[in-house]
Amino acid sequence: MTQTAFIQDMESRREQARKHMMNGAVTEDFTQDRETIIKLLNEALATELICVLRYKTHYYTANGKGTKVAAAEFWEHAQEEQEHADQLAERIAQLGGTPNMNPETLTDNAHSDYHCGGDTLEMLKEDLIAERIAISSYRELIAYIGDKDPTTRRILEDLLAQEEEHADDLVDIIEHIAE
Numbered sequence: 001m002t003q004t005a006f007i008q009d010m011e012s013r014r015e016q017a018r019k020h021m022m023n024g025a026v027t028e029d030f031t032q033d034r035e036t037i038i039k040l041l042n043e044a045l046a047t048e049l050i051c052v053l054r055y056k057t058h059y060y061t062a063n064g065k066g067t068k069v070a071a072a073e074f075w076e077h078a079q080e081e082q083e084h085a086d087q088l089a090e091r092i093a094q095l096g097g098t099p100n101m102n103p104e105t106l107t108d109n110a111h112s113d114y115h116c117g118g119d120t121l122e123m124l125k126e127d128l129i130a131e132r133i134a135i136s137s138y139r140e141l142i143a144y145i146g147d148k149d150p151t152t153r154r155i156l157e158d159l160l161a162q163e164e165e166h167a168d169d170l171v172d173i174i175e176h177i178a179e
């Protein structure tokens with residue numbers, strides 16, 4: 001781009017910024033993919049909310065071998081999944097979308113399943129499966145977003161790192177119980 005073209009571009013950018021001021025963080029160059037990103041973020045939000053419910057249920061119903069150490073982990077993960085849900089909801093709202101927390105559609109939109117019942121070891125395994133699903137979903141989502149939306153990508157990268165830690169922690173506890 002020549003210097004003149006860049007300046008012309010800057011002028012139209014200033015004009016657009018002023019014209020649609022009340023769109024806040026959403027600028028004109030970012031309308032095309034925004035709807036898709038909001039939809040995908042809502043699916044991630046549903047997944048996180050289901051994870052909160054699953055971990056809380058596991059915390060309150062843990063029984064059998066390894067319960068003490070597992071219950072502490074279930075509680076910690078429940079809090080962190082709730083933080084993930086809040087980060088996603090905040091970003092959805094920032095992008096002009098509506099965070100979908102409708103209980104009727106949560107399980108349909110979520111990538112991983114709710115689980116209740118069995119002993120602590122079964123719960124740990126179900127949670128590990130759910131974490132692994134979350135990990136591969138976040139990886140795919142990050143790859144899709146690419147350079148389209150750096151802020152959302154950064155948020156998702158942080159969530160992915162924490163889901164990887166969760167999966168790692170669960171493997172450790174399962175190994176510990178199996179000893």
Ligand SMILES: [Fe+2]
Binds near residue numbers: 163
């Ligand atoms: Fe999470």
Ligand SMILES: [Fe+2]
Binds near residue numbers: 051131163166
């Ligand atoms: Fe997690």
